[in-house]
Amino acid sequence: MPVTPPDGIRLVIRKKGFESYYMSKVKSSRTYKEKARAAIKKPAALGEDIDLDTYLDTAEKKPYQPDPSQLPVKTKKHMLSAGIILDDMRQRSGTYIQMDNAPIHSSSRQEGVEVMAVSQALEKYDWLQDYWWQAVAVDADKFTANVELSQYDGYFIRALAGQKTVLPVQACLYLSKERLAQKVHNIIIAEEDSELHIITGCTTSLGQEPGLHMGVSEFYIKRGARVTFTMIHSWNPETAVRPRTGAIVAENGLFLSNYVLMKPVRTLQMYPTARCVGENSVVRYNSVLVATPGSSLDVGSRVLLNAKGARTEIVARAITTGGDIVSRGYIEGNAPEVKGHLECRGLILQEKGMIHAIPELKGTLAGIDLSHEAAVGKIAEEEVEYLMARGLSRSEATATIVRGFLRVDIEGLPAALSVELQRAIEASEKEVM
């Protein structure tokens, strides 16, 4: 049975100049390839340029693993550092694992929740082509173009209408081959009135060897659906990372996205964009970033409030222990009664290191309510001394304040996921402090 996108999503498709929602798969596919070819040299608008020719395109295919708990202990340990639990799958409603450019496992433990490789899903569902490159532009830059032109796989996660997951689906994107450019295209669909929780862990077994991760993720959140998406990155000091994420949220839909990066990475640039196309839709972005010496992060979240009553909150916490962070935020209000707030706080823990906060608001009509607050600095001495007056040593007081800074209280995130998220942060706290 064809699954039509909701009105808001269809509207976006029309606006993008497509002749018809029911366009032919062949034609659309050709169009994307053409657009991608045209953009194959197009540098990203933000972040340092990356020479893709210095990376490999292919890796030997790993065998399918029906029972991921049988993966090597070391591999599982790496995955666990990114929130992926393989020894007790009862804690998850589904699992997808991609090693380099090939899926090695996909399974669902809950009826009404589909978890599979996107290549498999494209074969299974004709209609999936209609979602392809609707939330992210194929010609955004050379990274999106490259994923289209030489894409291998990615995950497809879908909650059927009315299905509500309690346990999260987990997806792991694992980079194991030196100098490989990992290319991923993920599609996530929450059908009407469904509820879906996803943990994505992106990690590598490489110690100091370079690698590149290019990940396109498209979210379609239909009327009344709720999606929480928690992404934990655990790379190495030589990895370059270019995720490209878009979300389209229909009427009364909720998209809650959490991003955690506590480990070193050479360069990371991402600016996920969510479009609220349905009335009273809600988007919340929370990110916790730590830049260690040698890391260069350019990370932001962008929300377009295009429907009446849509709301958003963007909260970013950035810490540098010597690396550079550009922390961006953008909210655009284009419909009546929309409301958005952007908060960016940065903490500089060492003499070296830089945080550049760039909060932006744009309103295109009266009656909207957009606000932002940003603060960057070192830990306030007054706060340290306040804690010391209660008997904590200077280092204990500082650690308590940093821990508090990294604490994420996320409205709408189930308690169990909140605990897991906090655990992931705490696991790396000691290295930060």
Next chain:
Amino acid sequence: MLEIKQLTVAVEDKEILHNVSLSIGTGETHVLFGPNGSGKTTLLMAIMGFPKYRITGGNIIFDGRDITGLPLDERARLGIGMSFQRPPVVRGVKTRDMVGAALQARGNGATIQNLAEKTNLLEFLDRDINYGFSGGEIKRSELMQLLAQKPELTLLDEPESGVDLENIALIGKLIDELLEKDCPARSRKCMGLIITHTGHILDYVNAKTGYVMMDGCIGCQGEPREMLATIKEKGYQECIECLLHRQTV
């Protein structure tokens, strides 16, 4: 016992306190009066050991030990605690964390739950410390943390300011507990030094001695209720004249 001997304190390059001396016996509570900017808070901050308040002369002796050069946190662990007039907001650090840290630092066996119930702050435990607290809530939170610390010397900077009349009795009761008012005087160990503008707190605490601080000096000392009555009637002008008279004699 606390002995302040000829204490001179500077903030940045400006001398604020000049040769201040006072002595608080074991189990005693003293109060400090004085106009705004006279140096009362500076004295408390210097006793507590805040680095910004630089001691340029004199000594602080606590329980027979010279603590003049001791860091802030060591003084806290030794048994000195302070309630702040305007404590900072520390985002992300929960009230529960602060109380827990204070309990641990002093090895106090009380429970966070019990202290929160006592101070009527149960619903504040999981909020960022001082974030969005009213004046009265801040005072109760400060006293909750002090009850966790269980200090031998309690320094209170205007504990009644910003507190409504309904809550002032609770504040008074909490201070009584900190200062062991219910213990017989001879077995009382805890000492207090309290800054007050309104004197409301004198209805609740057993203050033995009062001081008026003027321009960084202790102008005079006496029975606190009598002093308060004079201040209320004649203002600090009377103290200034008295001080000038004494200087010319």
